[in-house]
Amino acid sequence: MVDAPHDGLTRHVLSDARRMEALLKRLxxxxxxxxxxxxxxxxxxxxxxxxxxxxxxxxxxxxxxxxxxxxxxxxxxxxxxxxxxxxxxxxxxxxxxxxxxxxxxxxxxxxxxxxxxxxxxxxxxxxxxxxxxxxxxxxxxxxxxxxxxxxxxxxxxISDEEIEERLGAGLLALTALVLKHGRRPGMSEKLPAWDRHFAAGLNENGGMDGIQACVCYLLEVSDAALEDLEALPFARHSREVQIMLKTTGQKLREEGRAQGLEEGLAQGL
Known part of the structure; x- marks a missing residue:
């Protein structure tokens, strides 16, 4: 069974026991x-x-x-x-x-x-x-x-303001906001207000992996484009972040092409 995009996101971020404790006690x-x-x-x-x-x-x-x-x-x-x-x-x-x-x-x-x-x-x-x-x-x-x-x-x-107030800046708030709004239109307009969560998340334990999981989710299910994420201030944090964004986008494009080819072969195209 193939994981849904939100499976990868929640497992990357909330498998950390300390984050799970904070989520349950504060949200x-x-x-x-x-x-x-x-x-x-x-x-x-x-x-x-x-x-x-x-x-x-x-x-x-x-x-x-x-x-x-x-x-x-x-x-x-x-x-x-x-x-x-x-x-x-x-x-x-x-x-x-x-x-x-x-x-x-x-x-x-x-x-x-x-x-x-x-x-x-x-x-x-x-x-x-x-x-x-x-x-x-x-x-x-x-x-x-x-x-x-x-x-x-x-x-x-729970309003966005309450999510941010209760969870603070970082991966927890970012994950909750991304899950809440990811499938709704207008995601690219919301991203600039979340830059502080991306930036704070990079400094957490396993932060780069968690940010990458959020990026994967956004690119797979939302109307946000890779260019929208690359335009955020956090994306200029380091060369490592820039490489992560580009390789993540490239990987998802390659997976999409491979899936399309498999579906075409299955249908005899």
């Missing part, structure tokens, strides 16, 4: 009721998540609050969604069930199940029209019972 209003006590996150390895879950395209899984034996008491599944699909809760619960099965296989059938927090970042064209939270609590609180909560963050309900 939602009212705050997520459990986020303040979450503690430090650790991204779970692909071996824990399991190959079948990877094929189903779950986004990011983290662990938190390790017990004395080292097993996590909390697991966090982060998903993102660009369309208001009614079966979204069923999909993420399917992922959750897989995570719990993998947990028991890893830690033993007698291990206490972690509490599951599922967060969905929604960046569709229109506001989410369903509930923003779903709480599934086990009856009696025994270790064998499942405790799971789903929270949805709708970027349509």
């Amino acid at each position: 939602p209003r009212p705050p997520l009721p459990w986020a303040a006590g979450l503690g430090r996150l650790v991204r779970l390895s692909s071996a824990f998540v399991g190959s079948s879950l990877e094929r189903r395209q779950a986004d990011l899984v983290f662990a938190a609050q390790p017990g004395k034996d080292g097993t996590p008491r909390v697991c966090l599944l982060f998903e993102h969604q660009s369309t208001p699909q009614q079966d979204m809760p069923l999909k993420v619960l399917e992922y959750a069930a897989h995570i719990l099965r993998e947990f028991l296989q890893t830690h033993g059938v007698d291990a206490t199940l972690p509490r599951l927090h599922i967060v969905v970042l929604y960046h569709g064209d229109r506001p989410w029209n369903g509930p923003l939270a779903l709480n599934l609590e086990g009856d009696g609180g025994e270790p064998s019972h499942v405790a799971c909560r789903i929270d949805l963050i709708d970027l349509n309900r």
Whole structure:
């Protein structure tokens, strides 16, 4: 299965546990009721998540609050969604069930199940029209019972000014803004106001890769052109940035030509 453009963007930026912590604690209003006590996150390895879950395209899984034996008491599944699909809760619960099965296989059938927090970042064209939270609590609180909560963050309900104020300058705010507006017309007109986020993002850990992921997303899904990005002040930050922009644009053009050729051959053209 080929990743959608937003898959690459969210994985590049939000696989960093510190960024994920900041997003969960600072972006939602009212705050997520459990986020303040979450503690430090650790991204779970692909071996824990399991190959079948990877094929189903779950986004990011983290662990938190390790017990004395080292097993996590909390697991966090982060998903993102660009369309208001009614079966979204069923999909993420399917992922959750897989995570719990993998947990028991890893830690033993007698291990206490972690509490599951599922967060969905929604960046569709229109506001989410369903509930923003779903709480599934086990009856009696025994270790064998499942405790799971789903929270949805709708970027349509948060103004650009609030996103920038809450997340500050850098990759987090840039990613949220790019996801929110990427598929809407007029992107080239918005880019100059975001230059400070591009510039600040370059100074972050893994910043160049994160900026490149944002550039890829914009060039693949928005009406912005490579020339619009090259005209921004951040693009003159260094020779390395200029090379990154040109090679990214060239790579996407080559991939587009290759895809067109494959489609033509498949259709017998």
